[in-house]
Amino acid sequence: MRIGELSRLTGASRRLLRYYEEQGLIVPDRGANGYREYDDRYVDRVNQIRGLLDAGLPTRIIKQILPCLDKPRSIHFPDATPEMLALLASERDRLTERIDVLIRNRDAMSEYLTEVARCRALEPGSSH
Amino acid sequence: MRIGELSRLTGASRRLLRYYEEQGLIVPDRGANGYREYDDRYVDRVNQIRGLLDAGLPTRIIKQILPCLDKPRSIHFPDATPEMLALLASERDRLTERIDVLIRNRDAMSEYLTEVARCRALEPGSSH
DNA sequence: CTTGACCATCACATTTATGTGAACGTTTGA
DNA sequence: TCAAACGTTCACATAAATGTGATGGTCAAG
Numbered sequence: 001m002r003i004g005e006l007s008r009l010t011g012a013s014r015r016l017l018r019y020y021e022e023q024g025l026i027v028p029d030r031g032a033n034g035y036r037e038y039d040d041r042y043v044d045r046v047n048q049i050r051g052l053l054d055a056g057l058p059t060r061i062i063k064q065i066l067p068c069l070d071k072p073r074s075i076h077f078p079d080a081t082p083e084m085l086a087l088l089a090s091e092r093d094r095l096t097e098r099i100d101v102l103i104r105n106r107d108a109m110s111e112y113l114t115e116v117a118r119c120r121a122l123e124p125g126s127s128h
Numbered sequence: 129m130r131i132g133e134l135s136r137l138t139g140a141s142r143r144l145l146r147y148y149e150e151q152g153l154i155v156p157d158r159g160a161n162g163y164r165e166y167d168d169r170y171v172d173r174v175n176q177i178r179g180l181l182d183a184g185l186p187t188r189i190i191k192q193i194l195p196c197l198d199k200p201r202s203i204h205f206p207d208a209t210p211e212m213l214a215l216l217a218s219e220r221d222r223l224t225e226r227i228d229v230l231i232r233n234r235d236a237m238s239e240y241l242t243e244v245a246r247c248r249a250l251e252p253g254s255s256h
Numbered sequence: 257c258t259t260g261a262c263c264a265t266c267a268c269a270t271t272t273a274t275g276t277g278a279a280c281g282t283t284t285g286a
Numbered sequence: 287t288c289a290a291a292c293g294t295t296c297a298c299a300t301a302a303a304t305g306t307g308a309t310g311g312t313c314a315a316g
């Protein structure tokens with residue numbers, strides 16, 4: 001498929017898809033006319049990239065950990081250097097910390113919301 | 129305490145503390161000389177802000193949800209408008225989605241790492 | 257009183273992830 | 287063949303979170 005199609009399927013603008021390419025996150029083939037050619041797997045790949053970006057990882061890190069995450073499963077193996085593994089581990093730990101912070105804050109929000117709901121339920125006029 | 133002290137305690141640069149103020153996230157008092165005066169609770173507050181920023185929330189959202197999270201607990205009440213509550217709920221949901229993405233990716237990383245470790249353990253020469 | 261460690265404001269720089277538009281080639285269908 | 291829809295590159299713009307430096311006020315200790 002070409003860039004417009006992939007854009008539609010992933011929700012990423014064409015511009016953004018070119019940006020991801022510029023950052024080395026995706027490397028589409030080129031047709032004879034110079035058009036980018038993407039195969040189906042790019043849909044998942046782009047979605048995963050967007051998820052990681054949304055999660056706050058910068059592209060330069062994503063670039064390094066992506067190869068570990070999108071191998072067709074079951075074909076993973078040591079083209080991974082020790083440095084890469086160390087990076088991956090440290091990035092995973094950072095991710096874990098971040099997840100904890102997020103969970104704590106989400107729970108605080110939830111708690112506050114249910115609390116307010118409870119108060120509302122007791123308010124005068126609420127039975128109207 | 130003044131800005132330098134707070135900076136030391138939180139790890140946020142002075143510049144950043146002024147930025148948070150500019151964004152309306154914190155509102156320190158001013159001494160007679162114009163110096164910012166922070167009381168102890170700002171340490172927690174700033175740390176929470178940094179956590180939320182690191183979690184990917186933009187300052188304009190943080191500004192809206194902070195009042196819900198840092199009230200001295202047990203004194204929460206309906207100075208909250210319905211719009212604010214709706215915003216808070218939607219932001220909580222967005223946070224939940226984000227958390228899910230993060231967890232999935234972290235687990236994938238972990239899985240990959242343990243897998244590689246397992247392979248390494250079986251490699252020739254590993255018993256050296 | 258001066259020096260050094262603070263504080264203040266203002267302004268300009270940078271990085272990252274995006275948007276927008278110009279200028280121009282390609283493909284496709286009426 | 288002509289227009290619409292799509293592709294290309296290049297370049298400039300922006301918002302967010304920070305850094306950096308200029309210029310100057312305040313204050314405590316020597």
